[in-house]
Amino acid sequence: MREKNAKVQINQKEFYRNLARLALPISLQSLMLASVAAGDALMLGKIAQDEMTAVSLATQIQFVQNMFLMAITGAGAILGAQYWGKGDRHTLEDLFNMMLRFCGAVSILFFLACELAPGLLMHIFTHDAPLIVIGSSYLRIAGWSYLLTGISQCYLTMMKVSDHVKPGALISSCAVLLNICLNAVFIFGLLGAPKMQARGAALATTISRIVELLLCIAVSSNASYIRPAFGRFLKLPKLLKSDFIKQCLPLMGGSLCWGVGFTSYTAIMGHMGSDAAAANSVSAVARDLICCMCNGIGSAAGIIVGNELGAGRLELGKAYGIKLKNISYVIGFISTSLVLAVTPFVLNMVILTDQAREYLTGMMVIMSIYMIGRCVNTVTINGVLDGGGDTLFDMYSLIVCMWLIAIPLALVGAFVLHWSPLAVYACTCLDEVGKIPWVMLRFRKYKWVQDLTR
Secondary structure, X not given: OOOOOOOOOOOHHHHHHHHHHHHHHHHHHHHHHHHHHHHHHHHHHOOOHHHHHHHHHHOHHHHXXXXXXXXXXXXXXXXXXXXXXXXXXXXXXXXXXXXXXXXXXXXXXXXXXXXXXXXXXXXXXXXXXXXXXXXXXHHXXXXXXXXXXXXXHHHHHHHHHOOOHHHHHHHHHHHHHHHHHHHHHHHHOOOOOOOOOHHHHHHHHHHHHHHHHHHHHHHOOOOOOOOOOHHHOOOOOHHHHHHHHHHHHHHHHHHHHHHXXXXXXXXXXXXXXXXXXXXXXXXXXXXXXXXXXXXXXXXXXXXXXXXXXXXXXHHHHHHHHHHHHHHHHHHHHHHHHHHHHHHHHHHOOOOOOHHHHHHHHHHHHHHHHHHHHHHHHHHHHHHHHHHOOOOHHHHHHHHHHHHHHHHHHHHHHHHOOOOOHHHHHHHHOHHHHHOHHHHHHHHOOOOOXXXXXX
């Protein structure tokens, strides 16, 4: 019997146990992935500022690729969480097939771009010739890892929504630890390996991605795991495909708006000089590490809400969504405190010029305010709203707040009014904080309280 409008009381102990069970492994997985960028920046920063900056700019290509992959696997996660709550394994296998087809196509395109035109890709982010040369050599090797990323992400997404979040997090963590260790070996030329610097970071990434995919396939061979149904790989159910595209397209629009927007921020800062680019690179690593907590809770929120809605318990799903939205503010203020607390540590971790160090100090202070909006929006939009299929709002809010306000203001400030890099950086942080009132209005309309299963 499906619930209609019955008022429900949340079992606090069960809620927090479920949240911790999902959020902690996903946060760890996010932390480990962010640690790769941190490891690259830290190790390359010990060699030269240009090596660190070039790799930071080059990895923006993978960042854009991830926007496509996140939209595809995000649609699979939204529908997957609801069908898992309903207990429909057959449909989950079809969703797995769908994700593999779309992610595979995206991965091939980015692989070809990195192998055939790496210099052209680097020109998007900088006109500095040494940075372009270093970044191009990185992309030619790292491009092979981009070919595998989409496939492994499909496996990890299906593990996440089908109560195998811990093994998925363990696989990612093992791959990341291997990546960091190989970074040290190939960047510095340890254990008899050649000293490859930036190219060494790319080789380490590629090897770790191969291992990650092999582990995903091996672990998923267990009978309790959802696996692709290769016998039906080319026969996708029309209604399910329609539902998938209905969720995927808004997510794709939102991901591209956000991803290309963030890449635009990097490009703007990259054209303001090597000191501003270096400071922005380091601040981005710090931001990604601290955001791991809200990323984990956001992903967990989508699964928790989606499971209840897919099982027909709409009022309980709504109550969980309200509680998770409130928790997002607490996470935001904790993240603000963390940014300020780690600023002295971050300043001493890499070799920077005095000017770059001054920029970095200011960016960390600005980022501390930005974190409140980032955490609230991640949990509320990408968790609760997406968990109920309300995926269009994210794209609307990004178009208005990022593309119509933050990016134009940063462009004018950088290239017309010639503001300082810190003022331009502040412009790039406006969108997350500025859209909080709009997000809360959308949340209270409760359009996200819906069962998407058939």
